[in-house]
Amino acid sequence: MAQDLPPVGGYEPIQYKRNLPARGFRPSYYLAAMGIIMTYGLYRTGQGNREQNELAREKMWSRIHLIPMLQAEEDRDLVRRHWADKAREKELMGAELKVYHSDRFVRPTYSISPSSVTKE
C-alpha cells in the first residue's frame, strides 16, 4: 500500500491572514478632518463668546444708566411714606419717637394698616 505523501511540489501555503479590504481613507486623513472641523468650531465659539461679552457689557451699561433714575423715584416715595408715618405718629402719640438709635434712614419693615382702605 502506497504511503500518503505530500503532493509533488509541496502543499500550498496556508492562508492565516485575514483578507478584508480596508474601507475608507487612511486614518490620518480622518484625524486631519477632525482637526479642521474642531478648529473651525472653536473659532466660531470664540467669536460668539466675544460677542456675548460685548452684549453683556451693553446690557450692564444700559442698566447703569437707568439705575439712578429708578432709585431716585423709589427714594422719593420712601421718604414720602416715612414723613407721612412720622406725622401720623406725632398726631397719635403727641411726640416724635425715635425707634432706632441712629440718624440713618431705615427702610420700614412694617407698614400700618389703616382702618379704612384708601381707594386710588
Add this chain to the structure above:
Amino acid sequence: MSTRQPRFNQQVLLDTTPLPDSVPKVTEIGASSAPLLSASFFIGARCGPYNDDYMKCKEDAHGRGEIDCMKEGRKVTRCAASVLDDINKNCLEEFRKHWQCLENNNQQLWHCRRPEQLLNKCVFDKLGLEKKIPGAPENETPVHLRKRQIFSHNFSSIREDEPQT
C-alpha cells in the same frame, strides 16, 4: 416667641399722603421697561453727570441718602424726563418701533439692531446724543454697529443691499 399674632390682609394698602409743600414737585417718569431700555443710552449720554452726582451723594450720605439727596434725585428725574420728552417730540416713530421690537423680542437688544440704528441716527441728528458703550474694546466695531449679530434670530440687523437711511 412672639405673643403677637401677625395680621395679614389681602388688600392693597395705599398711603396717598403727598410730600410736604416745602419739597419741590417733580413729575415721575412713568415709562415702562422697554421704552426705558430703548432710551437708556441717551439718558446716560445727557444725564451722566447728574446720575454720578446723585450716586456719589448717596454714597457720601452714609445711610441718610434717601432724605439728604432728594435735591439731586429731582435733578436726575427731571433730566431723564427731558430726554424722554425730546425723543418723543423728535423721533417718536423710530422710538416706538424700537421699543415695540424690544417688547416682542424678550427685551434683548441684539434682536432689534435695525430699528435701533434708525433711532440712534435720528437721535444723533436731532438731539446730538450718541450711544456709546464705555469700556468696549477700541479696536473692534462696537457691538451695536455690527452688521451681523451672531445671536439674533432676525436675519441681519442692517442688510448690505439696503440703503442705510
